[in-house]
Each structure stands twice: as structure tokens, then as C-alpha cells.
Amino acid sequence: MNNTITLRKIQPEDNRELAEIIRSVLSEHDVARPGTVFTDPTTDALYQLFQTPRSVYWVVEVDGKLSGGCGVFPTEGLPEGCAELVKFYVSASQRGTGLGKLLMQKCFESAVELRYTQLYLESFPELAKAVGMYEKAGFHTIPHPLGNSGHTACTLWMVKDLI
Template sequence: MSITIRAIEEKDNLPLAELIRKVFREFKIDKPGTVYTDPTTNDLFHLFLTPGSVYLVAVEKGEIIGGCGVFPTDGLPEGCAELVKFYLSAETRGRGIGLQLLERNMELARELGYKQLYLESFPELAKAVSMYNKAGFKPLPHAIGNSGHFACNIWMLKDLTEEVSAETTVGE
């Protein structure tokens, strides 16, 4: 099965918003203070025109099956960006596509000059959190930055200057 990973296009707005909200309903985290109710979810293309940001989508058979981005969230320390809006369709998970998206986004974050990558998540997304741990993200005791997603209760940070990649740690 051929998967294409490419930059977001304006035509991706609606399918991406639908995918993200479907994942939130699936895990029963469709509540205020999350991406579910964030108005920017409906127009990710224009959001990711922001300097210092990037968003990639995974496409299979012409259909968007996932996406992930890097964004210079307000209030983050200098040299730090946020890994954002990282979602995969249910039937896509477990095939290594999430890891490909994560690694490509970490590479792009480094190319954009970031030294750290921050993320926010939920315990309900345990498989994703496990992947973040294996990729070298470390838990934080509280949120940093001003994402506006006050319902999230897992916060993690990755030092992008480390040489260890997710690929080398996944099998451990």
C-alpha cells in the first residue's frame, strides 16, 4: 500500500477536521478545551501558513488518513515549538505511519531551527503517548505555552539536539 506524506493543501481542511473530530469521539475526549472545539481545526491550511510552522498529511488511495504538524505556540520558550494536531484514522494505526509522521515532523522542526518539541495529550491516547516516550519525549509536571487546550493533562518535551531517533528506540 502506497502512502504519500505531503504538505497540507487548502482542500484538506474539511477531511482533516472530520478526521480529527472522529478520533476525539472515538476516544471520548470530545470536550471543550481541546482541538475538538478549537475553531482553527476547521482551517488548518491557513493556520499553518504561520511562519515557523509546518503540517504534513498522510494520504492513501486519495484519502487523508492522518496528519501532524509543528507550530510556534505562543508562550513557549525560545527555540521550542509544539507538535500539534497529530491524528490517524482508526484503520491506519499500528502500521508505522504515525512514526513516519512523527519522525518527519521532528526533522522539519530541526530544519526550522527548533531545539525542543513540546506536546499535549490525554491518557486515553495511551498508544500515542507510548510512541512519544519511545521517541524520547519526557513527561512534564505541567503545561507550558498558551495552546488554549486546558483539558489536556499529559505534557511532554523532546530535546531535538539529542542524536537518538525514534527508529533506534522503537525496538527496545
């Protein structure tokens, strides 16, 4: 089957559907908790959030249907040169198709263009397939959170050097 895959920057009309994808993935993996993006009010206004300087959010569509997204964000309190890989979610129907890898690679390229030298992320062991993908991409686990994301429920923290 030949699907048309479109990778593009977030638009205001993507907010509602992206929030639904994010919350459905967290619910599916039983990590829909306070202190995560599930209850974070910015989840409903991602386009507006990613108007922040030195940030970008990419979405992927399959045959015109929004199927996921991933961003790079200058989270407050991170070390100099470090940004956070954020709100990285792919709809259940599109997992395992390479879309996650495509989104992640685009974010790596964007982070370098935005002059970052390191990426940080927060996650959960329950998202084991995602964690495995992060490890294959060069992320390694660190023993504590960095920065002030406000996502206090996360229990897994990783970093990757970009250059």
C-alpha cells in the same frame, strides 16, 4: 498488500477531511471536550493556520485517501527554541501501520530545519497508544503545561530535545 503512501504538506482542500479525522479520534477515545482541538475553531482551517511562519503541517495519504496529519507550530508563550507538535491524528483504519511514526519523524526533521531545539506536546492519558509512541520517540512527561495553546482540558504534557 502494497499501498501507495504519500507524505505531503497540507493543502486548502484538506481542511474538512482533516477536521473530521481529528474529531472522530477524539470522540472514539472519549476526550471530545471543550478546551481541546475538538472545539478549537482552527481545527476547521488548518491550512490557513499553518501559513504561520516557522510552522508546517504534514498529511499522509494511503492510496490517495487522506489518513492523518501532524504539525509543528510556534505556540505563543513557549520557551525560546521550542515549538509544539500539534494536531497529530491518524484515522482508525490506518493505526498500527507505521503512518504515525512516519508523520512524527517528518515533523522532527522539519522542526530541526525550522531551527527548533525542543518539541512540546499536550495530550491525554486516554490516548495511551499515542503516549507510548511519544515515549519511545524520546518525549518525557513534565508536571505542567507550557505556552498558551488554549487547550486547557489536556492533562498530559511532554517535551523532547531535538539536538
